[in-house]
Amino acid sequence: MLEFYGEVISSRLLLGTAQYPSPKILSDAAMRSGSVILTVSLRREAAGTGAGGKFWDLIRQLNVRVLPNTAGCHSVKEAVTTAKMARELFGTDWIKLEVIGHHDSLQPDVFGLVEAARILCEDGFKVFPYTTDDIVVGERLLEAGCQVLMPWCAPIGSARGPVNPDALRAYRAHFPGVPLVVDAGLGRPSHAAQVMEFGFDAVLLNTAVAKAGDPVAMAEAFSKAVEAGRQAFEAQPLDPRDMAVPSTPVIGMAVFE
Amino acid sequence: MKLIINGEEQEVTSSTLSGLLDELAYEHDFLATARNSELVSAEERASCELLEGDRIEILSPMQGG
Numbered sequence: 001m002l003e004f005y006g007e008v009i010s011s012r013l014l015l016g017t018a019q020y021p022s023p024k025i026l027s028d029a030a031m032r033s034g035s036v037i038l039t040v041s042l043r044r045e046a047a048g049t050g051a052g053g054k055f056w057d058l059i060r061q062l063n064v065r066v067l068p069n070t071a072g073c074h075s076v077k078e079a080v081t082t083a084k085m086a087r088e089l090f091g092t093d094w095i096k097l098e099v100i101g102h103h104d105s106l107q108p109d110v111f112g113l114v115e116a117a118r119i120l121c122e123d124g125f126k127v128f129p130y131t132t133d134d135i136v137v138g139e140r141l142l143e144a145g146c147q148v149l150m151p152w153c154a155p156i157g158s159a160r161g162p163v164n165p166d167a168l169r170a171y172r173a174h175f176p177g178v179p180l181v182v183d184a185g186l187g188r189p190s191h192a193a194q195v196m197e198f199g200f201d202a203v204l205l206n207t208a209v210a211k212a213g214d215p216v217a218m219a220e221a222f223s224k225a226v227e228a229g230r231q232a233f234e235a236q237p238l239d240p241r242d243m244a245v246p247s248t249p250v251i252g253m254a255v256f257e
Numbered sequence: 258m259k260l261i262i263n264g265e266e267q268e269v270t271s272s273t274l275s276g277l278l279d280e281l282a283y284e285h286d287f288l289a290t291a292r293n294s295e296l297v298s299a300e301e302r303a304s305c306e307l308l309e310g311d312r313i314e315i316l317s318p319m320q321g322g
Contacts (some may be wrong), residue, residue: 016322026320041321044263044314045288052317053287059318069321077294084296085289085316156322206322 002201004148004179005094005126011036012196013226014067014181015219016206023058025215030062033219039067039096039204042086067128069096074109079116083125095120096150096183096204098130106156106184110137114144121145130183133167135174142178149178150204153195154185157207161191165198172199189218189225196229197237261312275302277313289316 002009015035020026030038040059045052059066068086073079076099083095099116101109108131117127121144129141133151141149151171154160162168163185172180182195183204192203203226212218259268262281271277274290274297290297291314297305307313 016320018320018322020320039321041319042289042316043319045283045317046263047281047283047315050287052319055320056287056318071321081291081294081296085291085314088296088298089287089289089316089318 002179004128009036009202011223012202012230013192013223014039014183014202014204015209016204017059018206019210020215023055026210027058027062029209029215029219030064032216032223033209034223035064037065037067038062039069039206040090041069041071042082042089065094066090066092067094067096068092069130070098072100073098074100076112076116076119079112080119083116083120084123087125093124094126094128096128096130108132108152110134113137114140117141117146118144128181133164133171135171138171138175138178142175147179148181149175150181150183152184153182153191154187156184158185159187159208160185161187162195165194168195168200169198189221192222193225193229193232196226197232199233202226258307258309260307261310263313263315269307272307273303274305274307274313277307278302278315283315287317290314291316 002012011034013033013035014037015030015033016039017026068090070079070082073082079099086095087093097117099109099112101107110132113129113131117129120127127146128148128150129146130150131137138149153162179201181202181204182200186192186203186205187208209215209218209222259266269277269280271280292305293312
């Protein structure tokens, strides 16, 4: 059973809401994914447009939890203020905390991330930190009060899948009791299945669904892959071997000379 | 009075944040506001007095990953 901050979560696929071809396709993809947590953001509103309100109406009709993010924030101050504004706007103390270090790699600034996490946890937020696969940083985030960790598997939007599977396996092994979500870098359902087979508790993705040729079908494909990967993990898959092992019994083989 | 509203300088007449939102024809229900990088909650807007040069951010929900 998956829990985030004491709340039971029925789907192991968290889905982003950006970059879809239309609001209708976003809505259909979200429903087809079976996801119960959608990530959202907040941006400057132009006077008189009501654009944010229209988007929010669409999300509310889906009857899911929202996980607001601090995407685009490059400083602790930006991230903390954005998180407070998100709490005010969305009525949730959940926050996907991003403190970005580089414009090009979108790599987390892990030093700022830990500092912002500490400030927000002390203020009552339930922080979901977007981090790297560095175990020491993960420990610092837990010390700061985080109860969920969200390591990347590749740069945001890169669709490369797990570029360092050994690091992800080690990360999982090091934090056995902590809910771990692979966030960012997944491109294909097989990537999601792979990290779920490693024992990660959930995945968070956006671009891989939103920018697919058929986002609705891809949402369902990821849903199945996540479920399959989880089931495989629980079924305890074989470890790889260097040599062949016959699958057909050799005892009782006829001898022909 | 000149304010920096969502990054752009504007001349306004309102003296409070709630007045400013009315003056600029924003829809109040779906907004979060900040003054000089500090959150101003919906309940605080009416008593939030504006000063020349204040930086006001007016945000609303949008798509995110």
